[in-house]
Amino acid sequence: MPRQLILPKTNSKPVRFLFPLLFFLLGCSCVGWAVPETAPPAVPGHAQPLKLRMPDPAKLKALQEDKAFHYQQDLKPDLSAWERFWQRVGRYLNNVTAARSFNVFWKYFLYAFALGVTVFVVLKLLQVDLVGLFGRKAVPVALAYDTYRENIHEIDFAALIEEAEAQGDYRRAIRLHYLQTLKRLTDQGFIHWKPGKTNRSYVTEIRDHALRQSFAHVTGLFEYVWYGGSALDEAHFQTVRASFLTFTHTLRATA
Amino acid sequence: MNELEKDENGAGEAVLALAPKTDFSALQAAVQQIKDELRKRIVGQEQLVDLLLVAILADGHVLIEGVPGIAKTLTAKLLARTIDVGFSRIQFTPDLMPSDVLGTSVFHPGSATFQFKEGPIFSNIVLIDEINRAPAKTQASLFEVMEEQQITHDGVEYAMGEPFVVLATQNPIEQEGTYRLPEAQLDRFMFKILVEYPSLEEEVAILGIHHQRPAVQQELEEVQPVLTAQNVMELRQQVQGVHVDAKVLEYIAQLVVQTRAHKALYLGASPRASLALLTSAKALAALRNRGFVTPEDVQELAPAVLRHRVLLTPEKEMEGATPDDVIKQIIQKTEVPR
Structure with missing residues (x-):
């Protein structure tokens, strides 16, 4: 069953006229606010002519002559003699490594290095005295800090x-x-x-x-x-x- | 009587007259009595007993290592009985806490204050049985007391009585349920004594003695005290006076320093090892009724002093080498001063 709004029973004659009156008054006020304004447009209050500002010619010339503002050409940095030396060395190395013969050298160098490492590992695994191979015999004793000071067979x-x-x-x-x-x-x-x-x-x-x-x-x-x-x-x-x-x-x- | 006194031409007497004046007769008598008491119950273990006596005279602690059942604990207990001082035993277990060893503060309701209750470490001879069964935390609680003979609790220092000796036993570290002792603690032991199985003859003798033996407790009570705390301190004072020539000092230093440069050793011995070797050599010389230290004394004690203070490199361990092998090599390669 739908709900119904049940209003309290009152003596409602004055109320019935109150709402139409209220809408009427509101309508009158809205009509009154919709009237456009007729105020004059705003004008600047300055009566004097504007001054044109220009840069100081002397300062402008100084700035034009300042090298720091010459963006089209790079400035040479101030290098010391030592820095110039290393710069030349760098250039020389760049030239050398860029050469074709240098790449050939590196190729053979890597081959030689790999061969050397292989030989070293094999000799180590075989426990060969590497120092002895080059003429100097390794110290035979296990301890490097023996303190034999005297040999009784050599004393007078x-x-x-x-x-x-x-x-x-x-x-x-x-x-x-x-x-x-x-x-x-x-x-x-x-x-x-x-x-x-x-x-x-x-x-x-x-x-x-x-x-x-x-x-x-x-x-x-x-x-x-x-x-x-x-x-x-x-x-x-x-x-x-x-x-x-x-x-x-x-x-x-x-x- | 010294052997030199038998000299026919009087050279022995002449030399003895010039030698440092020392009278170790009281020490000799006491040591002999202690050995006699121990021999009633212990078969063999001569080296163990000698080193324990040296440690007591040299104010050192001893770590005894060996497999179970070779009278490590019994020897330590009997030795403690021969000296009339306080004795306590602590069985180290995996759940033992530092406060169980050192002591703890207990609230006293009457005065509404905390009072320090001393732990079992407060004694003169402390037997720590199976020290490597406790974890590192509990073992570390012994650092201060073993080195400085005091403990610090709640900012208050509590000094131990004199003499204070820790005798600890342990099973080899490969055994189940054991923890390796930290290097810092191992360094605090003057000796690590390795106890081997008895020989066949000794085993038979052990069986013979124990065939009709009384109960263990009764056996312990029969041991008579030989020395008092005062006697021990006097003997220690006497040992301090043993002469050590500069050449022998240099020899001790050479042996210890070489452990730090040896390629088979990952960790060498500390200066504390040099000091232990020096003081123990003095005590051994006194035990042998000599007023001076010889390189022989140093060589004899070097393995017991150094073996627990050095660590082998992993390669050498894998090869099956032992610290004793390396120490022996160092001794053989170092010239004896003469």
């Missing part, structure tokens, strides 16, 4: 011991006596000299019991003097030296 013990004794440097004299002992043991095949071995290694290397005991004793004397920091006087030195001489006799007897 007699002269050095005499010198140390004359200077009163008895600790050094005992050291030289001990090194001489090691040399004798090596020469006679009782020990195998290696700078990295300790004194006790040499002691255990000697198989002859009596000789080992005797050597252990002089080793103990040397260690007390050399590592123990004992300051020897001449009397003590002579006593210790006598022990080394005794060992030398034992060594000769054993040999």
